[in-house]
Amino acid sequence: xxxxVLQIFNGISVSSILMLAAxxxxxxxxxxxxxxxxxxxxxxxxxYVTFVTQNIFMSYVDKDYFDIYFIFALLAAFxxxxxxxxxxxxxxxxxxxGRPLDSLLATWGVSLVxxxxxxxxxxxxxxxVKSPTWLDGGILxxxxxxxxxxxxFIMLLVALCICGVYYFxxxxxxxxxxxxxxxxxxxxxxxGINTRKVDAMxxxxxxxxxxxxxxxxxxxxxxxxxLGTNYIIDTFxxxxxxxxxxxxxxxxxxxxxxxxxxxxxxxTDASLGKVLVFSVVILFLQWKxxxxxxxxxxxxxx
Amino acid sequence: MKIRFANKFKGIAGVVTIALVxxxxxxxxxxxxxxGSNEAKPAATxxxxxxxxxxxxxxxxxxxxxxxSVKDAEMMAIEEINASGGLLGKKIEPIIEDGxxxxxxxxxxxxKLLQNDQVATVFGCWTSASRKAVxxxxxxxNGLLWYPVQYEGMEASPNIFYTGxxxxxxxxxAVEWLLENKGKKFFLLGSDYVFPRTANKIxxxxxxxxxxxxxxxxxxxxxxxxxxxxxxxxxxxxxxxxFNTLNGDSNVAFFKQLKDAGITSQDLTTLSVSVAExxxxxxGAENMKGHLVSWNYYQTTDTPxxxxxxxxxxxxxxxxxxxxxxxxxxxxQVHLWAEAVKKAGSTDVDKVREAAKGxxxxxxxxxxxxxxxxxHLWKPxxxxxxxEDGLIKEIWSTKxxxxxxxxxxxxxxxxxxxx
Numbered sequence: 001x002x003x004x005v006l007q008i009f010n011g012i013s014v015s016s017i018l019m020l021a022a023x024x025x026x027x028x029x030x031x032x033x034x035x036x037x038x039x040x041x042x043x044x045x046x047x048y049v050t051f052v053t054q055n056i057f058m059s060y061v062d063k064d065y066f067d068i069y070f071i072f073a074l075l076a077a078f079x080x081x082x083x084x085x086x087x088x089x090x091x092x093x094x095x096x097x098g099r100p101l102d103s104l105l106a107t108w109g110v111s112l113v114x115x116x117x118x119x120x121x122x123x124x125x126x127x128x129v130k131s132p133t134w135l136d137g138g139i140l141x142x143x144x145x146x147x148x149x150x151x152x153f154i155m156l157l158v159a160l161c162i163c164g165v166y167y168f169x170x171x172x173x174x175x176x177x178x179x180x181x182x183x184x185x186x187x188x189x190x191x192g193i194n195t196r197k198v199d200a201m202x203x204x205x206x207x208x209x210x211x212x213x214x215x216x217x218x219x220x221x222x223x224x225x226x227l228g229t230n231y232i233i234d235t236f237x238x239x240x241x242x243x244x245x246x247x248x249x250x251x252x253x254x255x256x257x258x259x260x261x262x263x264x265x266x267x268t269d270a271s272l273g274k275v276l277v278f279s280v281v282i283l284f285l286q287w288k289x290x291x292x293x294x295x296x297x298x299x300x301x302x
Numbered sequence: 303m304k305i306r307f308a309n310k311f312k313g314i315a316g317v318v319t320i321a322l323v324x325x326x327x328x329x330x331x332x333x334x335x336x337x338g339s340n341e342a343k344p345a346a347t348x349x350x351x352x353x354x355x356x357x358x359x360x361x362x363x364x365x366x367x368x369x370x371s372v373k374d375a376e377m378m379a380i381e382e383i384n385a386s387g388g389l390l391g392k393k394i395e396p397i398i399e400d401g402x403x404x405x406x407x408x409x410x411x412x413x414k415l416l417q418n419d420q421v422a423t424v425f426g427c428w429t430s431a432s433r434k435a436v437x438x439x440x441x442x443x444n445g446l447l448w449y450p451v452q453y454e455g456m457e458a459s460p461n462i463f464y465t466g467x468x469x470x471x472x473x474x475x476a477v478e479w480l481l482e483n484k485g486k487k488f489f490l491l492g493s494d495y496v497f498p499r500t501a502n503k504i505x506x507x508x509x510x511x512x513x514x515x516x517x518x519x520x521x522x523x524x525x526x527x528x529x530x531x532x533x534x535x536x537x538x539x540x541x542x543x544x545f546n547t548l549n550g551d552s553n554v555a556f557f558k559q560l561k562d563a564g565i566t567s568q569d570l571t572t573l574s575v576s577v578a579e580x581x582x583x584x585x586g587a588e589n590m591k592g593h594l595v596s597w598n599y600y601q602t603t604d605t606p607x608x609x610x611x612x613x614x615x616x617x618x619x620x621x622x623x624x625x626x627x628x629x630x631x632x633x634x635q636v637h638l639w640a641e642a643v644k645k646a647g648s649t650d651v652d653k654v655r656e657a658a659k660g661x662x663x664x665x666x667x668x669x670x671x672x673x674x675x676x677x678h679l680w681k682p683x684x685x686x687x688x689x690e691d692g693l694i695k696e697i698w699s700t701k702x703x704x705x706x707x708x709x710x711x712x713x714x715x716x717x718x719x720x721x
Contacts, residue, residue, distance in 0.1 A: 003538045010530035017528070116362060124366040126554060126584025138564060144537070148562035151530075220562075221527045222554035222584060226364050230525045230551065265531045270522035271494050 002145045007266050013151040015258025016158040020216055021231045022238040022250050023161060024209030029236075030245030031182040031202055034093055035100060037107040039235065040228020041114035042207045045084055046077040046214020047223045048118060051127050053077075067132040070215075074157075077211035085207020089200045097199070111228070118225040126224040135219065150219040157216055161209060166247055168205075178202050182245065241281050243291030252292045257281070352395035353388075353649055355380070355639075356415035358426030358436070363403025364525075367550065369428045371580060372450060372632040373398070374619055376425045379636035382614075389640055390647070397421060405435040412436040416443040422649035423448065423639055425632065430454060430496050437462065446651045448639060450631035452575065452597070454500035455708040456719075458676040461651075463658065465635040466628060467598050468678050469504055470707040475683045476573055476596035477508050477545070479698055484571045485542025487515045491532065491556075492547035494521040501547050501575070504710065504719060511715030517541045522552060529556045533563045536570070546574040553577050557589045567592030573685075578626035579693060587692035597627040598681040599667035600694040608666035624692070625666075634665040638672065669703060678706030 025039045050073040057069035088110065096103040131150065138148040169175040180188040181198045189195050217227070234257065242253025257277060265273035285291070357376055359369035380394050388394065397419050399411040408427065415421045416439065423446040427433045430453050440447050440461040452467035480488075488509055492498025502519060509516055517539045520532055529552075536544060548556055553574070560570075573594040579601050582590055601612055601624055611633065615625050638661060643649050646657035659674030671680040680703035686694035710716035 003534060006534050006537075007531065010528075010534060013530060014528050119362065119366060124361075124370040125580055126367060126551065128584055128586040130586065130588065136562075138562065144564070146564040148559075148564075150562050220555060220558055222551035224367060224551060224584065226367075226525075226551070229364075230527050261528075262531050266534070269520055270526060270532070274523060 002143050005141075006145055007262060009147055009151075011259035011262040012255075013155065013258075014262050015255045016151075016155045017217070017220070018234055018238050018258050019251060019254035020154065020158045020161065020213040021210070022235040022242075022254055023158075023165060023247075024206040024213065025235050026206075026239045026242070026245075026247065026250040027165070027209065028203055028206035029239050031178060031206075032097070032199060033100065034096070034203075035104045035107065036093075036206075037104060037232070038088070038111040038114060039210055040230075040232035041111045041118075042081050042085060042210035042228070043214040043217065043231060044114070044118060044225065044228040045081050046211030047129075047218050047227055048122060048127075048214075049073065049077040049080050049211065050215045050218045051122070051129050051223055054129055067134055070132045070135075074212060074215050077215035078208040079211075081211025081214070082204040082208030085210075086200055086204040088207070089203040093203060094196070094199065115225045115228075122225070124225065126222045129218040129223055131219050154216050154219065157212070161212060162247065162251065165209070169247070174198075174201070237278075237281060241284065241291055243293040246293045249291055249293035350392075352393045353390070353643075354395050354397055354419055354421045356412075356419065356421040356424035356426065357396050357398045358401055358408065358411055358415065358424055359428065360403040360432075361398075361400040364550065365401075365403040365428055365432075367584075368580065368628070369401075371619075371623070372428065372628055375615070375625075375629045375633040376636050378615060378618055379633045383636070383640050389643055390649070394640075401426070401432060405429075405431050408432040409435045409439050412439040412445070412447075413443070416440070416445040422446075422643075423651075423654070425450070425635060425639075427451070428628070433462070444651055446639075446654065448635040450635055451628050454497045455504075455710065456500065458678070458708050460655065460677070462677065463635065463638070463672065464676075464678045464706070464708070465631045465638065467681055467683075468706045468708040469501065470710055470713070471598060471681050471683050471704050472575055472596050473501055473504060474508060474710070474713070475700065475704070476575065476685060477505055477514070478512070479685055480543050480545070480571070480573060481509075481512055481514050486513065487517050487540075487542040489517045489536055489539060489541035489544045490519040490547070491544055492521050493524050493526075493549040493552060495524060495549075497549070497576075498547035502545075504716065505545060507715050507719055508713075522548070524550060524552070526552050527555050529559045530563070532556070533560055533565070537563070537565070542571065544570060544572040546572050547576060548574070549576050553581060554585045557585050557593070561589045567594075578628065579624040580626045580629070582688060582692045582694075583624065587688065587690055590688045591690055593688050594685060594697075595688065595694060596683070596685050597694075598683060599627045599630045599665075600684065600686050600696060601625045602693050602695060603667055603684070605666060605668055607664050611666040630666050634663060634667075634670065637665075638663055638670075642672075671703065673706050676706060676708055678708055680705055 021043060028034055028036045053073040053076050054069050057066050092106055096106055135149045135153055138146040140146050169179060177193050177198050180193060181195050185195060238250060238253040238257055242249030260277040261273060264276045357373055359373045360366050361370060380396050383389060384393050399415060401408040401411055415424055425448045427449050428451050433449055437459055441459060445461060447462045448465060449462055450465050452472050455469040490502045490505060492502060506516055573596060575596055577595055578597060612625050616623060641663060642654045642658035642661055646653040658672050661672045663670055668682050673680060682700050682703050684696050684699040686696050689695050710719060
């Protein structure tokens with residue numbers, strides 16, 4: 001019994017991690033139609049920002065306050081990764097709108113450059129981020145069923161991020177502009193929206209979310225130059241399955257893939273589990289090529 | 303493009319083409335000859351002021367994590383030899399190539415080192431996949447490769463010297479020790495590729511013969527990041543021992559998440575064969591404290607040679623760096639080659655191979671000896687426990703160096719494995 005309850009919890013936890021990693025991608029891929037192969041490396045930047053923040057706290061801040069570094073790291077990861085994304089947009093991505101294949105290749109190149117850059121700066125071996133002590137351990141429910149605080153924290157973080165993004169996109173003026181550009185770029189332009197500015201901002205926000213994901217992932221996994229490559233395929237799968245351009249789609253996609261992964265892995269093994277999940281996704285996309293949720297649009301090119 | 307080029311520079315292009323064709327023909331003859339009789343190879347490496355050697359590791363891509371420090375150790379050994387007067391009166395000149403974690407590229411670079419640079423020997427590779435990729439190149443060109451990493455065995459090429467552990471110098475004694483001290487029920491966990499699968503095949507045969515019990519055998523893809531399900535399975539099946547052959551980043555995820563699930567080394571014995579001091583730094587010592595590993599060498603190994611080695615390595619590359627088993631093997635293999643060259647009085651591959659047989663060397667891990675029959679090393683085996691500071695404390699070791707047995711011929715239960 002405990003095993004099954006824990007397994008369901010694991011499924012939800014994996015889904016939440018995928019959601020966090022895919023949220024930024026969903027915004028960039030969904031709203032801007034840019035296949036951003038460097039998304040994984042933006043996650044990696046977030047993780048290294050956490051590492052650097054930790055080191056700064058270790059050397060300059062009193063030991064008693066060391067544990068709060070993680071909050072600062074989350075903020076720093078968002079801001080710095082968003083800035084890197086902004087630079088990326090105005091130097092490279094901007095010139096490649098409407099050329100999906102070119103942007104795919106260019107961002108893939110960027111991802112390789114960023115990986116090698118990380119290797120030159122921080123060295124090839126993985127680095128260690130000590131998680132704050134208030135996230136050690138877990139809640140004991142009954143017997144030896146223990147839910148780790150770290151996984152609960154990530155779930156909470158994901159919920160906050162999704163609410164934040166939802167609020168931003170649907171309740172603020174800037175968000176409305178972003179959606180307008182996404183639905184009909186030419187019309188938005190002729191109504192006086194500065195689409196260039198909106199593009200740069202959208203890309204920066206999507207990147208910043210990747211940074212937060214990177215920061216959170218340091219709690220669970222490795223921090224090295226190739227960190228991003230471990231997540232990129234699953235995150236793309238989430239976005240494609242969920243339907244391009246909707247937040248609710250990303251949530252549903254991540255939920256299905258996360259729960260599917262853990263369930264199939266539990267019933268068979270990790271390699272076969274992955275094969276089964278991918279097969280299900282492929283079959284599903286045969287039936288609904290647009291994914292779970294699609295935005296209704298009157299534009300002719302869709 | 304080619305045609306336009308030829309029109310513009312007809313004369314030069316013609317000459318270049320002819321030269322290319324000729325050199326290709328020559329190279330072809332060269333390989334044919336060396337394939338037939340070994341004497342025909344020109345002793346080009348003995349001419350000139352330096353002895354060229356190749357270093358072939360992944361300096362980019364996923365494997366750079368491990369291979370960069372191995373390269374560093376080899377460079378340090380070369381510098382030591384040069385500082386003490388060189389070899390046969392000449393300096394050693396290392397030519398570094400990046401295999402980029404891409405196996406076909408390893409073969410391509412190996413060919414370049416052997417045919418274009420005419421190196422006397424090559425130190426290189428980490429994964430079995432890269433070794434298997436370069437093996438035919440070394441055999442066809444009668445080159446010499448020194449390979450510094452523990453591996454799954456079942457191989458003994460006359461063109462490779464294996465300075466890491468064979469299975470009977472790491473895995474087999476570890477399983478034996480666990481059965482005696484920790485319990486009979488084994489959970490095998492590994493990454494899904496050739497080394498863990500072959501290693502587990504050996505372990506399963508051994509468990510069967512020695513009265514152990516296989517609880518489960520699980521593989522995860524390389525780069526797998528979520529171990530909650532596996533940990534749940536471990537919890538449900540309650541094994542005495544988890545034998546861990548995971549590789550790379552996955553180890554970080556596994557040990558971090560194991561700790562979060564409330565399982566410490568007190569509750570569960572794990573023994574890893576691909577986690578050394580270098581990897582522990584990335585995993586975080588606090589996550590791995592008390593867990594077991596099996597190797598031939600630790601940074602804490604208590605020999606005068608090792609104190610010297612660790613000191614030099616830290617002086618050269620920084621006090622925060624650590625040494626570990628593959629780093630040590632990489633370091634000693636350069637010295638072993640140099641000793642063999644001195645003994646042979648030449649860098650000729652066949653003479654060096656002959657001279658290397660039975661060669662002894664006082665290594666940081668203790669006295670090692672090259673076994674002539676299969677070109678592996680006699681090595682001591684050590685089981686260690688991870689400490690709070692990320693270093694490993696030896697808790698058991700063989701009294702003497704163990705004879706390498708890559709095909710496990712001396713074990714009755716391994717009869718059916720080698721084919």
